[in-house]
Amino acid sequence: MKKDPALQHVQILAVAILAILFMADGMLQGKMPQQIRGFKAGVKAATEEGRKYENLKADIADTRQYLEENKETLAQLFEKFQSNEGSDIEINKIITNITKKVILVNIKTKPKYTTLFIGKEAPEYTVPLVTKKGANLVVGNAIDVAKYEQTLEIRANYFEFLNFLHDLANQDRYFEPISLDLKPDPDVPYGILAKVKLITIGILGYNVSKKRR
Amino acid sequence: MAIKTNKLVQYIDLGTYSIKYGTFQISKETNEVIEEQKFVYKIPNTYSGPDLYMDSLGSYIKDIVPDLNKKLPIKFTCSSLFTPTNISYLSRVDKDQVETRVKDELEKYASQEKIPADGFYNQTRELYVKEMEDKSQIVSANILLNPKYVGIIKKHLYDNQLKFGGIYPALYNVYEQYLSAIEIKPAWKDEAIVFVDFGYMTTKVDLFFQGNHLFNKILHYGTKVFSDELFDFASKAGTTTLSPNDVESILHKIGFSKDTDILAAMELDINNPAPYITNLEETLKSIFSKVNSSINYFVSALARNFTNDNAAFMTIRKGPTHFILSGGLSNAKEFFPKATEAFKGQVHLLDPFNFQSTLEQTNETMTNLELRNQLRENGPFVSIAQSMLLGLDQTKFNLNLIDKVDSENENLIKVLIKLPMSKYRAVLGVILVLVCLRSGWNYYSVSSEHSMYKRKVSSLKAALRNVETDRVELHKLKKEQQLLQLQYETITTFTDGYGHWPSLLKKLIQKLGPNVILRSLKFNTTMPQFKTANYKKWKNSQLEKDSPWLKKEIHFEMKGIALALSDVPTLIDSLKNTGVFKITKQPATKFIPEKEIKTKAKTRGGPEIIKTEAAHYTFIMQGSVIMRNLL
Incomplete structure (x- = not known):
């Protein structure tokens, strides 16, 4: 039986439409999971x-928590290493006090000077970014340390000098002899002529100089 | 004429006696209507009004469906019983009142026919207009079509998968035929031409003059009267089995020849047919008489007002010159001589498929029996042939009473629906449904997943609202913590190796012994330092030697006297054994021999004092102190 050409045409058209539908649908659906992937x-x-x-x-x-636990404890320690406007006076006061029992021949005070200290155990810290954007928040690890130096010339007998050294180690501030030059005093039994250089330090806080390194 | 030729058109002529249908075209060569196929379906029921007819239309269409072409829309030409037509003669109407009057006329006839006046399909058409100063003389046609009938026709067509092509009223059809006639015979234009169609229930009379359709009369008196009379005669004779078909046979075979022998040979159940045969001619005369009366009424009473001038009126007054007769009755035996007697003009019997030769007919040519047989064959399709002229003229599509008709070109969906190969259709349908379902499901699932992720993202984003504030907070806290740690580290670095100096001195003195005298003791401490210059190097190498952090170192130097040479190594050993002192440089010793030291007397003239210094060794010792070992 001869096929109706119109019917054939319609059948081909229907198949073509279905094919286009499939392809269009496939294209659309292919794109949709991409969008989902984007969302995922x-x-x-x-x-x-x-x-x-x-x-x-x-x-x-x-x-x-760290601050709560340590701040108070460390505060007691840090009291010995203060540096403020009254520190010079306080240091002189302590030295005057502990040299009462010895003969203070001479005293020289070096003006306060500042040095830089970068922590080895506390490296520089940057607050991590959470989102892609955010301020660059850096916590440095350089601090300024103030140093006070005094050079004392003392005449004392051996035992008084030992007491002086003992007193030096038991003050509210930290003192450390960085130079001791002892000679016998021939005029006094057990006499000592001593030249003592003392240092005390105070922590100023974060280094403010931009050129710290 | 803008008539499409050689194009097949399918028509149905809904008649009260028979339904004529088929596919036709107008030949390009002859300009005549030719049939591809044509059929006549005799209505099985006796006509009892349009409503009952329409009720039965479904079964009629079902009977003829096998003969119909489902691809071609079916155009209808209806009996005037379904499309009642009336002519209004409006004389001396004010020009501004014309529209109102025409509308009033339509409403009047609609009311008479009990059809809604504002029906969608009603039409009025001005057939003739004569302007006289501020007045108008108008002949207008009022065509009514009950919307209910349209609905019925469409329903039955669509139920049988057929297409609807519109309805053409008989009034317009005959006018088209007239136009065709005056095109073929231009001289006829200035003559009054009459078309008479003898239908079963009605007889239609149309008069044309100078291209205008001036008169139309539908006489409710048709060939049914012959049946009724035969029935009356038959009833009187005591039989009731005679049918309209019998009447048709009688008219064709005997007609008005009064030949009773033939009737006897037909063996109809009628005892004494002679009076009936005699009466046939009288009946015909009465029909002719009614036709003539109608024409005369127009010619005498109306023509004056609806002709252009006196000359035209006088031409009409003389009466029509040509009578073109059609209908089943026209091929009855001896009809033509009777018609010629009854009508004053030239009588033509309309052969719809040979219209040009119809116009050429003369009294002489009409004796041909073959012509009568041809008329018998073609006669029923007069309305269809007339309507063909209208239906194929693109400029006159608006004369179709129905605006919306089905297209011959089917749309894809309709074609798909009608696909005969149902297995393919089912497969395609299933695939389409599956594609739709798959798409639907995928879109649903993906979109719900999409909205879920959207919600999730927005809630996460909302949770991150205070990020920067908290980062600043952490920065502040970290600064505080870092400062504490740096302070602590600095302090521990500086205080590392801090010793109790009195203990150190005591320990040293204890180790000297009786044979060693100290002349000088020096301690020098290198404090812990941070060498900025080294920092960069160390950062890269991380080597201890490059470390910028320098540790505390305490160095000592002692000068003294030892009585014996061995006292110095002994001292070194004892100092080393403390673990506090580390001798980094071999001591330098020097022997000093015994010598006398003379000093002047303290008083003038006193004896000089002489002291003897025993032989001894001087030494210089250097090293470092490890303070942490002191504890």
């Missing part, structure tokens, strides 16, 4: 950011 990546990134944020919050809690 977005969720993954946001989740990662969330995790970072949780870590940040944990860091805050840990740091707070």
Whole structure:
């Protein structure tokens, strides 16, 4: 039986339409999972950011706890290493006090000077970024240390000198003899002529100079 | 004429006695209507009004469906019983009132026919207009079509997968034929031409003059009267089995020849047919008489007002010159002589498929029996042939009473629906449904996943709202912590190796012994330092030798006297054994021999004092102190 050409045409057309439908659908659906993948990546990134944020919050809690536990304890220690406007006077006062029992022949005070100290155990710290954008927040590890030096010339007998050294180690401030030059005093039994250079330090805080390194 | 030729058109002529249908075209060569196929379906029921007819239309269409072409839309030409037509003669109407009056006329006839006046399909058409100063003389046609009938026709067509092509009223059809006639015979234009169609229930009379359709009359008196009379005669004779078909046979074979022998040979159940045969001619005369009366009424009473001038009126007054007769009755035996007697003009019997030769007919040519047989064959399709002229003229599509008709070119969906190969259709359908379902499901699942992720992202983003504030907070806390740690580290670095100096001195003195005298003791401490210059190098190398952090170192130097040479190594050993002192340089010793030291007397003239210094050794010792070992 001869086929109706119109019918054949319609059948081919129908098949072509179905094929186009398939292809169009495939194209659309092929694109949709890509969008979903994009969203999944977005969720993954946001989740990662969330995790970072949780870590940040944990860091805050840990740091707070550390400060709560150590701040007070360390404060007692740090009192011995203060540097402020009254430190010079305080140091002179202490020295005057501990040299009462010896003969202070001469005293020289070097003006306060500052040195830089960079912590070896506490490296520089940068607050981690949580999202892609954020301020660059850096915590440096360089601090300024103030130094006070006094050179004393003392005449004392051996035992008085030992007492002087003993007193030196038991003050509210930290004193350390960095130079001791002892000679016998021929005029006094057990006499000693001593030249003592003392140093005391005070911590000023973070280094403010931009050229610290 | 903008008539499409050689294009097949499918028509159905809904008549009260028979339904004529088929596919036709107008030949390009002859300009005549020719049939591809044509059929006549005799209505099985006796006509009892249009409503009952329409009720039965479904079964009629079902009977003729096998003969119909489903691809071609079917155009209808209906009996005037379904499309009632009336002519209004409006004389001396104010020009601004014309529209209102025409509308009023339509409403009047609609009311008479009990058809809604504002029906979608009603039409009025001005057939003739004569302007006289501020007045108008108008002949207008009012064509009514009951919307209910249109609905019925469409329903039955669509139920049988057929297409609807519109309805052409008989009034317009005959006018088209007239136009065709005056095109063939231009001289006829200035003559009054009459078309008479003898239908089963009605007889239609149309008069044309100078290209205008001036008169139309539908006489509710048709060939059914012959049946009724035969039935009356038959009833009187005591039989009731005679049918309209019998009447048709009688008219064809006997007609008005009064030949009773033939009737006897037909063996109809009628005892005494002679009076009936005699009466046939009388009946015909009465029909002719009614036709003539109608024409005369127009010619005498109306023509004056609806002709252009006196000359035209006088021409009409003389009466029509040509009568073109059609209908089943026209091929009855001896009809033509009777018609010629009854009508004053030239009588033509309309052969719809040979219209040009119809116009050429003369009294002489009409004796041909073959012509009568041809008329018998073609006669029923007069309305269809007339309508063909209208249906194929693109400029006159608006004369179709129905605006919306089906297209001959089918749209894809319809074709798909009609696909005969149902297995392919089913497979395609299933594939389409599957594609739709698959797409739908995928879109649903992907979109729900999409919205879930969207919600998740937005909640996560909301949770991150205070990130920067917290980072600043952490920065502040870390600074505080770092400062504490740096302070602590600095202090531990500086205080590393801090010793109790009194203990150190005591320990040293104890180790000297009786044979060693100290002349000088020096301690020098190198404080812990941070060498900035080294820092960069160390950062890269991380080697201890490059370390910028320098540790505390305490160095000592002692000068003294030892009585014996061995006292110095003994001292070294004892100092080393403390673990505090580390001798870094071999001591330098020097022997000093015994010598006398003279000094002047303290008083003038006193004796000189002489002291003897025993022989001894001087030494210089250098080293470092490890303070942490002191404890």
